[in-house]
Amino acid sequence: MTTSLWGMDINVWANAAIRLQIIVLVMTVVVMGLIWAERRILGRFQQRIGPQKTGPFGLLQSVADAVKLVGKEDLRPKNADPWTFELAPFLVFIPIFMGFVVVPFIAGWNISVLELGLLYFVAISSVNIVGWVMAGWGSDNRYAMIGGLRAAAQSISYELPLVLSLVSVAMFAGTMNLDEMVRQQAAVPYIVWQPMAFAIFFIAALAELNRAPFDIPVGESEVVGGPFVEYSGIRWSMFMLAEYAGLFIMAIIGASVFLGGYIWPFGEELGRGWQLMLISAKAGLIIFVVFWIRASLPRLRIDQLMGYSWKVLLPLVLLQVLVNGLILVNGWSEVILGVTGLAGVVALVTITGRAANRPRSILARPAAVKVEAA
Amino acid sequence: MKGIARSLMTTLSTFSRKPVTRDYPNVHKPLPERDRAFPLLLWDQDIDEPFCTGCHACERACPVECMTVLMKDNPNHKTVGGTSTRRKIIDKFWIDYARCMRCNICVEVCNFDAIAMNNTWTGHEMSVHDRKDLVIDLQGLLAQSRAGAIKEWVPVLGQTNE
Numbered sequence: 001m002t003t004s005l006w007g008m009d010i011n012v013w014a015n016a017a018i019r020l021q022i023i024v025l026v027m028t029v030v031v032m033g034l035i036w037a038e039r040r041i042l043g044r045f046q047q048r049i050g051p052q053k054t055g056p057f058g059l060l061q062s063v064a065d066a067v068k069l070v071g072k073e074d075l076r077p078k079n080a081d082p083w084t085f086e087l088a089p090f091l092v093f094i095p096i097f098m099g100f101v102v103v104p105f106i107a108g109w110n111i112s113v114l115e116l117g118l119l120y121f122v123a124i125s126s127v128n129i130v131g132w133v134m135a136g137w138g139s140d141n142r143y144a145m146i147g148g149l150r151a152a153a154q155s156i157s158y159e160l161p162l163v164l165s166l167v168s169v170a171m172f173a174g175t176m177n178l179d180e181m182v183r184q185q186a187a188v189p190y191i192v193w194q195p196m197a198f199a200i201f202f203i204a205a206l207a208e209l210n211r212a213p214f215d216i217p218v219g220e221s222e223v224v225g226g227p228f229v230e231y232s233g234i235r236w237s238m239f240m241l242a243e244y245a246g247l248f249i250m251a252i253i254g255a256s257v258f259l260g261g262y263i264w265p266f267g268e269e270l271g272r273g274w275q276l277m278l279i280s281a282k283a284g285l286i287i288f289v290v291f292w293i294r295a296s297l298p299r300l301r302i303d304q305l306m307g308y309s310w311k312v313l314l315p316l317v318l319l320q321v322l323v324n325g326l327i328l329v330n331g332w333s334e335v336i337l338g339v340t341g342l343a344g345v346v347a348l349v350t351i352t353g354r355a356a357n358r359p360r361s362i363l364a365r366p367a368a369v370k371v372e373a374a
Numbered sequence: 375m376k377g378i379a380r381s382l383m384t385t386l387s388t389f390s391r392k393p394v395t396r397d398y399p400n401v402h403k404p405l406p407e408r409d410r411a412f413p414l415l416l417w418d419q420d421i422d423e424p425f426c427t428g429c430h431a432c433e434r435a436c437p438v439e440c441m442t443v444l445m446k447d448n449p450n451h452k453t454v455g456g457t458s459t460r461r462k463i464i465d466k467f468w469i470d471y472a473r474c475m476r477c478n479i480c481v482e483v484c485n486f487d488a489i490a491m492n493n494t495w496t497g498h499e500m501s502v503h504d505r506k507d508l509v510i511d512l513q514g515l516l517a518q519s520r521a522g523a524i525k526e527w528v529p530v531l532g533q534t535n536e
Contacts, residue, residue, distance in 0.1 A: 045388055
């Protein structure tokens with residue numbers, strides 16, 4: 001069995017291995033770049049400059065951090081469960097890395113084109129919750145335990161809207177092959193027909209990645225870093241690597257599924273370099289908005305977080321799936337889809353706004369009432 | 375939602391503004407003319423000697439007693455064939471910058487306008503490893519004025535304030 005790589009016929013496994021190597025290198029560099037970009041952009045959001053001393057514009061700051069982290073001692077608490085504790089970082093990182101297999105960076109440059117690529121991505125990206133819970137349990141630390149359980153609750157809650165928003169796009173596209181989905185968007189990206197699905201995908205992706213304002217599993221002021229409390233050095237840096245690699249892959253998937261990936265608006269004839277720049281620009285836009293939201297919004301309370309997922313996002317996205325099915329079965333115009341999607345966005349904004357602006361009603365405690373009566 | 379949108383717009387407008395950070399050790403902000411660092415002695419460029427005659431006025435006025443002044447006969451005086459009109463001149467002078475509280479009294483009492491507060495960055499960046507290194511001798515006190523590396527905000531002898 002042979003496939004072509006740079007015009008050469010090459011063994012399938014060797015081909016995949018070479019592409020994986022390239023992905024590993026690209027991902028590491030991108031993650032370092034993302035950490036640098038986040039610090040610079042967040043700095044500007046707070047009217048600071050951010051790292052600037054290490055290399056030009058502080059570009060080597062991430063390298064310096066990596067060197068420092070590798071040099072640190074790898075500590076393990078005495079009472080920690082050795083296997084769970086030491087394996088958890090890998091369990092967080094490997095699923096994220098495996099997700100890269102199906103990501104359509106540019107035409108013909110995913111590691112493997114799977115027919116059920118979207119399903120594979122969704123399935124593999126949710127496995128890393130296990131790693132979080134293991135880190136929380138294995139550390140033998142209450143903060144870590146609480147953080148791990150919070151991560152589990154949050155990830156499970158937001159997995160549903162995330163998956164269903166992708167499902168509604170897959171319904172419309174009629175395929176789960178990510179490469180095929182991108183190619184179908186040559187004229188119009190799916191965000192036009194499925195705006196609400198994109199909004200829900202974005203919110204749920206924020207929660208999946210534990211980014212602000214959904215960062216309660218790792219909230220420093222509440223659980224002092226959550227499952228990472230006891231980790232140091234190289235293992236801690238693996239968690240960070242997984243976090244930013246997750247951000248990268250989520251942005252690329254969002255850009256591919258909703259924003260037309262490498263193809264919209266210039267078509268397939270574009271050169272590979274331009275395709276790469278196009279997809280990077282789209283993913284970069286999503287990542288910038290993620291940083292922007294982090295700089296703007298305070299952390300949610302856990303009950304608000306769960307309520308928002310189950311009471312707002314899930315019904316709306318189920319409705320979207322229902323409407324999609326209705327329209328597709330009856331063969332109605334795509335325009336209706338767009339209109340209903342926009343109505344959905346309005347509904348989402350309204351409901352979120354009402355929830356955010358609701359005045360807090362403080363219930364009188366029975367004890368206090370009793371004292372008053374006496 | 376209005377609140378969320380407003381917070382997003384606030385951060386975005388902050389983002390578009392210039393950072394307020396100053397790259398301090400590389401870029402020094404200009405100091406005001408009457409900036410007050412540590413006192414130093416002024417050099418009379420015309421006659422090429424210090425203005426200070428060692429009259430002890432500053433030493434006596436100093437509330438923290440950080441000064442030590444010694445006077446001598448001026449070897450450059452006219453009576454001995456020199457060019458100067460100063461009969462007496464400063465021999466030795468120490469100021470303990472670790473003790474000085476930068477009150478400006480020495481400048482106020484000086485009859486010859488021979489002492490001034492340093493108004494340059496050199497007067498501020500004086501960190502040393504040993505406290506003893508902050509006791510500055512006559513050479514050190516005069517060096518900056520002698521090199522002309524000080525902005526004049528106190529009227530030097532011969533000049534008038536407006």
